[in-house]
Amino acid sequence: MCGLTGFIDLTRRTSADELRARVTTMADTLRHRGPDDAGVWVDEAAGVALGHRRLAILDLSPLGHQPMFSHDGHWCIAYNGEIYNHNELRRDLQQRGVQFKSTSDTETLVEGFAAWGVRETVTRCRGIFAIAAYDITKRELTLVRDHVGVKPMYYGRHGQHWFFGSELKALRAHPAFTAKIDRHVLPQFLRHNYIPAPYSIYENTWKLPAGTMLTLPVMDAAANPQPVPYWSFTETALSAVSDPWSGSTAEIVDRVQAELSRSVGEQMLSDVPLGAFLSGGIDSSLVVSLMQSQSPRPVKTFTIGFELADYNEAPFAAAVAKHLGTDHTEHYVTAEQARDVIPKLPAMFDEPFADSSQIPTFLVSELARRHVTVSLSGDGGDELFCGYLRYFAPLLGSKAGAIPTVIRSPLSYAVRLAGQLAMTSKSRKFLNRAASFLADADPDDRYLRGMSHWALNEFVVRDAHPVNTVFMERETWPKFAERQQRWMWLDTLNYLPDDILVKVDRTSMAVSLEARVPLLDPGVIAAAWRVPFAMQTQGWTGKQVLRSVLEKFVPRSLFERPKKGFGVPIAEWLRGPLRDWAEALLSEQRLQSEGYFHAAPIRQKWAEHQSGRVDRAYHLWDILMFQAWLEEVEG
Numbered sequence: 001m002c003g004l005t006g007f008i009d010l011t012r013r014t015s016a017d018e019l020r021a022r023v024t025t026m027a028d029t030l031r032h033r034g035p036d037d038a039g040v041w042v043d044e045a046a047g048v049a050l051g052h053r054r055l056a057i058l059d060l061s062p063l064g065h066q067p068m069f070s071h072d073g074h075w076c077i078a079y080n081g082e083i084y085n086h087n088e089l090r091r092d093l094q095q096r097g098v099q100f101k102s103t104s105d106t107e108t109l110v111e112g113f114a115a116w117g118v119r120e121t122v123t124r125c126r127g128i129f130a131i132a133a134y135d136i137t138k139r140e141l142t143l144v145r146d147h148v149g150v151k152p153m154y155y156g157r158h159g160q161h162w163f164f165g166s167e168l169k170a171l172r173a174h175p176a177f178t179a180k181i182d183r184h185v186l187p188q189f190l191r192h193n194y195i196p197a198p199y200s201i202y203e204n205t206w207k208l209p210a211g212t213m214l215t216l217p218v219m220d221a222a223a224n225p226q227p228v229p230y231w232s233f234t235e236t237a238l239s240a241v242s243d244p245w246s247g248s249t250a251e252i253v254d255r256v257q258a259e260l261s262r263s264v265g266e267q268m269l270s271d272v273p274l275g276a277f278l279s280g281g282i283d284s285s286l287v288v289s290l291m292q293s294q295s296p297r298p299v300k301t302f303t304i305g306f307e308l309a310d311y312n313e314a315p316f317a318a319a320v321a322k323h324l325g326t327d328h329t330e331h332y333v334t335a336e337q338a339r340d341v342i343p344k345l346p347a348m349f350d351e352p353f354a355d356s357s358q359i360p361t362f363l364v365s366e367l368a369r370r371h372v373t374v375s376l377s378g379d380g381g382d383e384l385f386c387g388y389l390r391y392f393a394p395l396l397g398s399k400a401g402a403i404p405t406v407i408r409s410p411l412s413y414a415v416r417l418a419g420q421l422a423m424t425s426k427s428r429k430f431l432n433r434a435a436s437f438l439a440d441a442d443p444d445d446r447y448l449r450g451m452s453h454w455a456l457n458e459f460v461v462r463d464a465h466p467v468n469t470v471f472m473e474r475e476t477w478p479k480f481a482e483r484q485q486r487w488m489w490l491d492t493l494n495y496l497p498d499d500i501l502v503k504v505d506r507t508s509m510a511v512s513l514e515a516r517v518p519l520l521d522p523g524v525i526a527a528a529w530r531v532p533f534a535m536q537t538q539g540w541t542g543k544q545v546l547r548s549v550l551e552k553f554v555p556r557s558l559f560e561r562p563k564k565g566f567g568v569p570i571a572e573w574l575r576g577p578l579r580d581w582a583e584a585l586l587s588e589q590r591l592q593s594e595g596y597f598h599a600a601p602i603r604q605k606w607a608e609h610q611s612g613r614v615d616r617a618y619h620l621w622d623i624l625m626f627q628a629w630l631e632e633v634e635g
Contacts, residue, residue, distance in 0.1 A: 002052060002053055002079065002081075002166075003027070003053040003509075004027075004051065004052050004066075004078040004132055005027050005164065006026070006048070006049050006051055006078065006163075006165070007161050007174055007176075008047055008048050008049075008141060010160040010161065010162070011047065012045065014044075014047060016044040019042040019047070019048075020042055023040050023042065023051040024040050024051060025174075027052060027053055028053075029167070029169045029170045030165070032510055033053055033055065033166060034054040034512075035055065036054050036055055037064075037065055038053050039066050039067055040067070041067040043136065043139070046218045048141060048218055050067045050076065050078045051078065051170075052066040054066060056271075057270055058105050058270070059104035064107075066078050066079060069110065070110045070114035071111065074135065074136055077110045077131060078132045079131045079132070080129065081131070082127050082129070083108060083109060083125050083126070083129065084126050084269060084521075086108040087108075089108050089112055089124055093108070093115055096115055098115065105127075110133075112124070119213065123230050123231065126521060128150035128517070129146045129151055130143075130151040130153040130208075139218040139219050140216065141162075141215070143213065143215075144208075144213040144214075144230075145208045145209070145210055147210060147520075147525075148211070148522075148525070149197070149210030150497075150505065150517055150520065151505065152167065153207070153208040154166075154171060154208070155214065156204050156205030157204055158176055158204055158205075167506075168202070168205070168351055171205065172633075178202075179202055181202065182202055184464050184466065185199045185200070186626070187454070187464055187467075188466055188469060189352055189626065190454035190461070190619075191456055191466075192452070192494075192499070193353070193453055193499065193622050194353055194355065194498045194499045195351060195352065195498070201352060207498075210493075214226070231522070233489075233525070234489070234493075236529065240528075240529030241530075241533075244532045245530045249535055252531055253548045253549055255527065256528070259521075260290055262521075262523065263519070264287060264290040266518075266521075267516045267521075268291060268376075270373075272372070273373055274300070274372055274374040275368055276291055277301075277375055277377045278320065278328070279378075280313050280315075280316025280318075280558070281313070281316075282378075282550055283378025283379070285320045285378075286381070286549060288301055288326060288376075291376065292325065297327075300372055301321050301327065302367050302371070303317035303328075303364065304331050304332070304360060304363050304367055305330055305331070306333065307334060307335060308569060311360075311567055317330065318330060319558050320554055320559065323555070329367065335568075335573075335577075339578065343628075344362070346625075346629040346633070347632055348506050348507065349506050349629070352622075352625050352626040352629045353502060353506075353625060354625035356568060356570045356617075356621055357568075358503050358507060360568060361503050361507045361508075369512065374515075376515075376516045376517075377504060377515055377516070379517045380517055380520040382542075384492070384529075385528055385536060385542060385545060385546050386488060386543065387542045390450045390451065391484045392484075392540045393446070393450065394443040394450065394487075395483065395484075396446075444483065447483075447487050447490075451471075453622055454619055454622065459598070460601050460602065461597060462598060470490065470493065471494070477489070484537070492525075496520075501517070504517070570617045570621055571615050575610060575612065579610075582620065585623075585627040586602055586627070594630065596626070602620075605620060
């Protein structure tokens, strides 16, 4: 896993030495993503500069150095990721007469581009990747992002320059980059706690959508190219549900298990120490089970524990690890150690990001990196196999007939009042969410409300009109037979790449750890959507197929329990040890002088939270993470 960056100077007036100096400065901001090696390459006549930082995983020798060239000298690439089936592609290329110098998957990629072109090569790939591929002959630069968006790729046009890179800090390091905050994305950030693709925090700068490629004609300053898909999750899902698997439940469970085993086996490919995150939940336990079934030695597994029982999954992970016989490492962290992560978050995420589980995710990554360089995770299981409670709660009352408004409105009020009087923050959150669901008649509205923090109509942001997103374009949503499939589709396109995968990428790469996600292999995705939906759920519980696969390795008593999530007690901290820090960032004078937010609604939420009767942690953490990020980038 690595970091890449670069730019195109459309003026073509910059010397080779200056091109190298600027791209070196940009690449150096990504050292955490690639501490093992660094490289740059420039095409002075075209104004093109590529920079790379390497984290060596396959072929640790200097032969894996990047930027790397094809044997014919026509292609140069900088690449971040892993191609798990690269040996299969390599055999095809060898049959065409290609002779390889290394065992690096980077060489497989660049020779694939020379033989097949970019589109056909990445279509053949199974892996996680962000790629900058430069056709030296045609003078075209193509940016590519993997199928579901595991690896990041930002790009933007600022004046007479195109920029691209793994993180925004690399783009900001160039003097021609204009770091002007896009106010219009802030309402969506406050709604979702992340900035949805294709937008970024800056004007004229975007996230390359998952499964797309963008070709920049280097010599045409007037060109306005747009990303084009090489793979479509929507088409994959629609095709799969139109051709569901037939057969018994046992047969379908075996088919899913076969795909999962293949993916996990491929992703165990590594020339450095490898392990897995283990929470004791269904997804991570399944990944570890499949790893251990294919490993001749105990798999290294990692979990962190917390002092507070409501947030502590360590005992469950330890029980699963003991049953499977893994080489298990657990580390208990204090509340103070967890809070010490908070000052690191703005630089780590590099744009406003407010999923507070970023804190424990960083801590478990930090723990794993002391022992391994690669770690597998179970991310994606909920989105693909209908695991979230929010796929069931919005249907409350729907199957037995809609709850009449005359009953729904007072019932919502009563549940919300009960939430204010609840004794624990977890109870308050549950009841407040239930009240929100009851307030809406339509299940889609309930789902969207459950996925929202600040409502778009609260007008917290000054001088901004919310940018359009797929959540606002219901007419474009596919017509799945089940509403839950629609919500799973929305989450896989948005919440998964823009929240979950961002969180995993930034926290793991902050400590130079490669995180892999075998449940998000394209073959596994297609398999998940071919499972008849009736087999995915039972009552208010999903992931039935995954449960059936897992119980072949682990007794149900070790994983059948209410879902805890992976969090920290932000609500309590904001009333206690974080109160002074938050008060300073949320002061009325500061909010007014900075000019991004109206102070009144924020101060109201702050007062309500401090009263102890209402939990406003989600709302406040969004604002606090923006404020902390702003302080970091503007000093």
